[in-house]
Amino acid sequence: MANASLPHSRIQRQSRTAASGNTACRAVSEVSLLIGLLLLCLLPAVSHAQAPPRHADVVFENLDRSQGLPSPVIQAMAQDSHGFLWIGTGSGLSRWDGYHFRNYSFAVDVPGSLPDNDVYSLYTAPSGTLWIGTRSRGLARYEPQADRFQTFLPPGKDANNNAPAVYAIVSTGKNRLLIGTRVGLDELNPTTGSFTPVLLHGAAGRIAVVSLIRAPSGRIWAGTSQGIFLSDSSGRNFQQQRIFGGKQPGVWRLLLDRKGRLWIGTIAGAYLLRPFATEAVALHESGPGPSLLDQEAIDAICEPMPGIIWFGTFGQGIVAVDAATLETHRITHDAAFPTSLPSNTVVTLLTDQAGATWVGTTNGVGRTDPGNGIDTFFGATGTSSRSARIPDSGITSISPERDGHFWLGLNENGIALVALKGNTLQTIRHIAAGLKAPLPPGQVNAITTSDDHVFIGTSNWVYRASLDGNHLTALPQPKESGIRVDALVYENDGLRENGTLWIGSHHGLWREDFSGPSSNAPLRAPVAIPLTDLEITVLARGTGHALWVGTAHELFRYDTNTHQAIRIPVDPSNPDALPAPVTSLLLDREHRVWATTWGGGVCVLTDAGHQHYKIRRLLHGLPNANTDAVLQAPDGKLWVSTDDGFAIINPHNYSIHALRQADGIAIPAYWVKSGANTADGRLIYGGDGGLTVIRPAQVRVSAPAAPVVVTDVQVEAKHYPPDAFNSTSSPMLNVSQNANRIAIEFASLDxxxxxxxxxxxxxxxxDEDWVKTTARRRVASYTNLPPGDYVLELRGSNHNGVWGKVRTLRIHVMPAWYQTIWMKLGALLLLLLLLTGCYRLSTAYMRARQRELERRVELRTAELQKITEELQESRRQLEQIAHTDPLTGLPNRRMFSEHFRRLLATSRRQQKRSFTLILFDLDKFKDINDNYGHDAGDEWLKTVAERIRSMVRQSDCFARVGGDEFALLVADPINGHGIRTLCEALATSVREPLLMGQTPLKTTFSIGVASYPKDGDDEIALFKSADIALYRAKRAGGNCWYSYSPAEVENPQI
Incomplete structure (x- = not known):
């Protein structure tokens, strides 16, 4: 059969067809462009259409040339008995230890080198021996004790004296190997190195044997270019199996799953042979349209988790098959997501000893753990394929419906109704946001549902939609317009048509009753709660009539029946207060309130009676202090999303276990309050990138540590085979007296x-104690060890901190001739005689030498100290010139702008937490300069700066931004009364005259005030609003202050 039909000719086939495919690719590109433009035009019309279900994204950790892999085209993979991952490419053999590759290649005239760089197959025998099949130099056995390879040449050399390509290797269970090659099947005796041809009954001559697999019964399946063959229980007497309905397709890959089913990959399609069946079942792809699987070449098969089979294809990714239902879906490469499949051409698959799956492709290796209980659904991005994805990558809020569907609040694109079934997510309805969209622009930070409606909190009050999303209306607003809503709670009074909606807005708490015609009238006033901050960010139902209300500065327990409120302030220094603003709330099954906070970890509130709550703070052990949302799993444990993964908290002893990227958390950070429980016990969290769905019972919280292995041994410049020290009976490392450096590299194969x-x-x-080292430098290094016997102990942990077994390595440092006991005694006697005669002379010389050295050291130290002080002074002066005003010593405009941007970014992350900008300048300051000179003006400016600097807080930023212009940035939210008090204090501070000689200088302030985000959503807008207010103060004659208002008519306030 021609080479084009064999598995390792597919890379060459790709290059041969590339030229002929260019024209077709250009045609496809033009058609794709037209289709893309058409879809773009139709986008508004189909934005509400139901998308097909999408399976969870499989998250891969990828290895390529950047980690030292010699070639991105992977042809074979295996894991040896120690746990090393071996990768065969067209450029040699590589061993991966989790940190770097140890590469092997063919070297001319180097005995024991890899016989051929083109590695076709890898196999780890039951004895632990690694076997390597090559393209033209037969079979090689890796000998770890010597770190070399022994070559075995099977019969059937071609005209160029090349051995046949070795495609498959399997053990017969009797210290024999079956070798499948380009020209047939042979049995190898590894002890003698002899090959014995094995007859395939029913085959037309010597045929290519591409795949071999041994069943527990001892029978061996052989996939060949003429179908499939099966041996007897001794591994001999192969008979052709006519299981393909009269056809005999070329069989490339075979897999026996955990239940004894045989999965078959052929040159054109995939098949399943159930136990005791005589006919293989052809597999077809699920869903509408023709099945591509029927015509695809299957390059690899594996079972990544029980009941799920993966088929690797050429150019079309992975086909995942449910073994019970035979339903399929594709896993493909997406250039927008670096964690997707490295390439759609999958050449080999491997499930390792820890249960992870490795995928060898034409663009490197990918590693994934699909059975870890964590599913990821990435949202659509600007560069990703939007097909069936969530319409936005930011999921800001989640609310479940009674039928198992979920409404998702999106960061920039409205809301979406989705259905979560198994590990698939289907977008059923999408309601967009924007200037010309049904919903107003901005984030949707709050969603809640009733029996027949969904309520949506937006940047412009609340909208109400039917549960299917077909009908959308805006609720009547209060008289104030543009009120942002960040929290919603709906409670039903028992009647389907009645209920109460609690609305947490930036203008306080509001109540909307749906019990009569009054619900159509605008709300007149917020609920009377003694809030010091009207910007409500969190609402949650408690026990009885309790409603929990949270702002950036406090948390209230409000009784909706008696209208009594208990206030719990935010104060990091007070143990009876909250350490930071609350981001989400949860009432657990023991009626404790769990509060996540922004920067203060997690707090547990327990009712202590007498209107007092005991607060327990949890911070140590969390992956990040910024905690976002908390949910309770069916087993009672609390799951907390953070800005760096998840924390699992035991509600009884408050122990914390962190989950990060290494545990399968693909989304780095999560949105506050964005989380919900499903009816089947799963947890859903909205993050900055998509959705994370967790099956708590399947998440592996702890796992045993992988074994520690030696990866390199170096004594001086000589390297020793590291695997010789990984066996239970490792040899002693003998170090000669001339070697003064030992370096042992080691790794934990997790x-x-x-x-x-x-x-x-x-x-x-x-060593007296253990020497700690990092994952970047896993080397035990010693120099100039005294002669003697030592035992080097090595140990490592997994990423959860679980320590594994200690590996020991015996070291013997041999003494030099002058280090023997007799030489030491003779040297000691001679030394005593010499010391007696030279004591006085040496003592005098050493003292003189010491005095000279001390003098030189003192002189050099003084010089270096002077240079250091000069450099530090120069650096300090440069930093002061760049960021401060030289006259007043205040921050200049540049430093003020940097502080403004940092404060703005922080406020946006905290749901637009407000702050205040105050601009003021001196009235008639030009008259002072003109009448008394610039020296008097400068002195007056410095005096004003000093007076105001003594008034402001350390957290505020006070700067000189112009000639007589000053600016003050108040970082914390401040109400109208506070602004008035501050402005009056500023005005008073400047009214006290300054004596210049005998002449008192007097002036006043004109002040303009603007607040974020009410008066401006960015730096330019807020400065403009403050300037307008300042201009009004100037126009009013000065000596007054104004807050920004769009209205033109205002009375002076001083």
């Missing part, structure tokens, strides 16, 4: 989070 592993080593007889 591939799930190698960079988070911890390492320690200790040399018994030399």
């Amino acid at each position: 591939y799930s989070g190698a960079t988070s592993n911890r390492y320690e080593y200790k040399l018994e007889g030399f």
Whole structure:
């Protein structure tokens, strides 16, 4: 059969067809462009259409040339008995230890080198021996004790004296190997190196044997270019199996799953042979349209988790098959997501000893753990394929419906109704946001549902939609317009048509009753709660009539029946207060209130009676202090999303376990309050990138640490085979007297989070305690060890901090001739005689030398100290010139703008937390300069700066931004009374005259005030609003202040 039909000719086939495919690619590109433009035109019309279900994104950790892999085209993979991952490419053989590749290649005239760089197959025998099949140099066995390869040449050399390509290797269970090659099947005796041809009954001559697999019964399946063959229980007497309905397709890959089913990959399609069946079932793709699987070449098969089979294809990614239902879906590469499949051409698949799956492609290796209980659904981005994805990558809020559907609030694109079934997510309805869209622009930070409606909190009050999303109306607004809503709670009084909607807005707490015609009238006033901050960010129902209301400065327990309120302030220094603003609330099954906070971790509030709550703060052990949303799993544990993964909290002892990227958390950060429970016990969290769906019972919270192995041994410049020291009977490392440096590199083969592993080593007889080292430098290094016997102990942990077993390595440092006991005694006697005669002379010389050295050291130290002081002074002066005003010593405009941008970014992350900008300048300051000179003006400016600087807080920013112009940035929210008090204090501070000689200088302030986000949503807008207010103060004659208002008529306030 021609080489084009064999698996390892597919890379060459790709290059041969590339030229002929260019014209077709250009035609496809033109058609794709037209289709894309058409879809763009139709986008508004189909934005509400139902999308097909989408399976969870499989998240891969990818390896390529950047980590040292010699070639991105992977042809074979295997894991040896120690846990090393071996990768065969067209450029040699590589071994991965979680940190770097150890590469092997063919070297001319180097005995024991890899016989051929083109590696076709890899196999780890039951004895632990690694076997390598090559393209033209037969079979090689890796000998770890010597770190070399032994070559075995099967029969069937071609005209160029090349051995046949080795496609498959399997053990017969009797210290024999079956070798599948380009020209047939042979049995190898590894002890003698002899090959014996194996007859395939029913085959037309010597045929290519591409795949071999041994069943537990001892029978061996062989996939060939003429179908499939099966041996007897001794591994001999192969008979052709006519299971394809009269056809005999070329069989490339075979897999026996955990239940004994045989999965078959052929040159054109995939098949399933159930136990005791005589006919294989052809697999077809699920869903509408023709099945591409029927015509695709299957390059690889594996079972990544029980009941799920993956088929690797050429150019079309992975086809995942449910073994029970035979339903399928595709796993493909998406250039917008670096964690997607590295390439759609999948050449080999491997499930390792820890249960993770490795995918070898034409663009490197991908590693994933699909059975870890964590599903990720990435949202659509500007560059990703939007097909069936959530319409936005930011999921700001989640609200479940009674039928199992969920409404998602989106960061920029409105809301979406989705259905979560199994590991699929379907977008059923999308209601967009924007200037010409049904919903107003901005984030949707609050969604809640009733029996027949969904309520949506937007930047412009509340909207109400039917549960199917077909009908959308805006609720009547209060007289104030543009009120932002960040929290909603709906409670039903028992009647389907009646209920109360609690609205947490930036203008306080509002109540909307749906019990009569009054619900159509605008709300007149907010609920009377003694809030010091009207910007409500969190609402939650408590026990009885309790409603929890949270702002950036406090948390209230409000009784909706008696209208009594208990206030819990935010004060990091007060143990009876909250350490930071609350981001979400949860009432657990024991009626405790769990509060996540922004920067203060998690708090647990327990009712202590007498209108007092006991607060327990949880911070140590969290992956991040910014905690976003908390949910309770069916087993009672609390799951908290943070800005760096998740925390699992035991509600009984408050122990915390962190989950990060190494545990399968693909989305780095999450939105506050964005979370919901499903009816089947799963947890859903909205993040900055999409949705994370967690099945708590399937998440592996802890796993045993992987074994520690030696990866390199170096004594001086000589390297020793590292695997010789990984066996239970490892040899002693003998170090000669001339070697003064020993370096032992080691690694814990935990591939799930190698960079988070911890390492320690200790040399018994030399080190008193364990020496800690990092994952970046896993080397135990010693120099000039005294002669003697030592034991080097190595240990490592997994990314969860679980320590594994200690690996020991025996070291013997041999003494030099002058280090023997007799030489030491003779040298000691001679030394005593010499010391007696030279004591006085040497003592005098050493003292003189010491005095000279001390003098030189003192002189050099003084010189270096002077240079250091001069450099520090120069640096300080440069920093002061760049960021401060030289006259007043205040921050200049540049430093003020930097502070403004940082404060603006922080406020936006905290749901637009307000702050205040105050601009003021001196009235008639030009007259002072003209009448008394610039020296008097400068002195007056410095005096004004000093007076105001003594008034402002350390958290505020006071700067000189112009000649006689000053600016003050008040970082914390402040109400109208506070602004008035501050402005009056500023005006008073400048009224006190300044004596210049005998002449008192007097002036006043004109002040303009603007607040974020009410008066401006960015730096330019807020400065403009403050300037308008300042101009009005000037126009009013000065010596007054104005807050910004769009209205033109205002009375002076001083």
